[in-house]
Amino acid sequence: MIFDIVIYTVVFLAIASGILVVTGKSPVTSALALVFNFFCIAFLYLLMEAQFLAAIQVIVYAGAIMVLFLFVIMLLNLQEDITLLESFDLKKGLMVLIAAGFLLQVLYILSLQLPGWSSSPVAGQDFPDLGTAEAIGKALFTRFVFPFEMITVVLLAAVVGAVVLARKKVEND
Amino acid sequence: MINQHLDTIILLSGVLFTIGVLGVLTRKNAITIFMSVELMLNSVNLALIAFSRLHNDVTGQMLVIFVMAIAAAEVAVGLAIVISIFRNRQTANVNEINLLRW
Numbered sequence: 518m519i520f521d522i523v524i525y526t527v528v529f530l531a532i533a534s535g536i537l538v539v540t541g542k543s544p545v546t547s548a549l550a551l552v553f554n555f556f557c558i559a560f561l562y563l564l565m566e567a568q569f570l571a572a573i574q575v576i577v578y579a580g581a582i583m584v585l586f587l588f589v590i591m592l593l594n595l596q597e598d599i600t601l602l603e604s605f606d607l608k609k610g611l612m613v614l615i616a617a618g619f620l621l622q623v624l625y626i627l628s629l630q631l632p633g634w635s636s637s638p639v640a641g642q643d644f645p646d647l648g649t650a651e652a653i654g655k656a657l658f659t660r661f662v663f664p665f666e667m668i669t670v671v672l673l674a675a676v677v678g679a680v681v682l683a684r685k686k687v688e689n690d
Numbered sequence: 691m692i693n694q695h696l697d698t699i700i701l702l703s704g705v706l707f708t709i710g711v712l713g714v715l716t717r718k719n720a721i722t723i724f725m726s727v728e729l730m731l732n733s734v735n736l737a738l739i740a741f742s743r744l745h746n747d748v749t750g751q752m753l754v755i756f757v758m759a760i761a762a763a764e765v766a767v768g769l770a771i772v773i774s775i776f777r778n779r780q781t782a783n784v785n786e787i788n789l790l791r792w
Contacts, residue, residue, distance in 0.1 A: 521695075524692075524695050524698065525698075528698060528699075528702045531702060531706065532702065532705055532706070532709075535705075535706050535709040535710075535729055536709060538709070538713060538722075538725055538726065538729055539709055539710075539712055539713035539716070539717070539722075539726060539729075541722075544719060544721050544722055544725075547722050547725050548725065551725050551728065551729065554706075554729065554732070555732065558732055558735070558736055561699060561702075561736065562736075562739055564692050565692055565696075565699070565739055565740060565743045566692075566743065567739050567742070567743070567751055567754075569751075570735075570739065570751055570754055570755070573755070573758065574735075574758075577758055577762060578728075578732070578758070578761075581762065582728070582761070582762060582765050585765055585766070585769060586721065586724070586725065586765070586769070589721060589769045589772060589773060590721060592773065593721070593772070593773070593776050593782055609716050612712065612715035612716050613712065613716075615711070615715060616708050616709075616711045616712040616715065617708070619704075619707060619708045619711050620704060620705065620708040623701075623703075623704030623705075623707070623708070624701075624704070627697065627700060627701060627704070647742070647743065647746060647748065647751075648739075648742075648748075648751060652748055653748065653751060653752075653755070656748045656749075656751075656752055657752060657755070660752075661752045664752075664756060668756060668759045668760075671759065671760065671763055672759060672762070672763055674763075675762075675763030675764075675766050675767050676766065678766075678767050678770070679766040679767050679769075679770040680770075682767065682770035682771055682773075682774045683770040683773050683774060685777075
């Protein structure tokens with residue numbers, strides 16, 4: 518019972534902060550709402566016994582990526598944006614329709630697949646060591662070692678690209 | 691205990707993805723658009739972990755790790771592009787960045 522309340526509270530907070538990301542007036546509001554959203558999602562990871570990924574979520578997303586966002590926001594000195602609710606015209610109405618189409622698709626798939634979930638044989642069990650660092654490390658360095666190495670190449674390319682793009686042009690060297 | 695709520699979590703994932711789509715389509719500020727993309731990637735991660743939990747299989751969590759790494763790379767390059775554009779044109783509004791428009 519208490520567990521239900523906790524789950525629904527976290528789900529509500531995640532949706533509310535997600536809406537605040539999209540409707541927030543200044544980019545800083547959006548960024549802080551996004552950090553809160555990341556923490557809610559990390560909490561859900563913990564409840565689903567993906568402890569390692571919950572830690573990674575807090576460190577990488579709520580830590581590193583959001584610091585990068587905040588740095589750029591402070592650096593650029595942006596003026597306040599015109600939000601969705603202030604200037605609602607035909608074009609934005611069309612975009613809301615497209616987003617509603619996405620939601621309808623998800624609801625349709627859920628209505629097709631989900632009713633049998635709770636009664637499926639796997640769903641009733643507990644898996645205590647599914648998301649530990651040990652299980653993740655074992656899978657990452659055996660079955661998934663090639664994609665893991667490819668990720669390092671992608672990250673190297675991204676770092677080099679970011680440095681080249683953000684570098685200040687040197688005049689007549 | 692969480693197993694009875696996996697459908698709630700998948701539904702949350704869908705709602706967050708929809709909010710992200712709405713943000714990408716309607717916002718004008720390039721940085722806010724990036725944040726909406728992050729929201730969408732996170733909703734997908736949430737669904738992957740829920741399915742990983744449902745099937746008692748670690749593959750979904752591997753995919754989440756790769757999505758996170760790609761998201762970090764995407765943010766680094768994307769924000770570098772935003773800074774570069776802002777330095778040249780003094781704006782981060784995607785309506786005024788029409789250099790490549792046909």
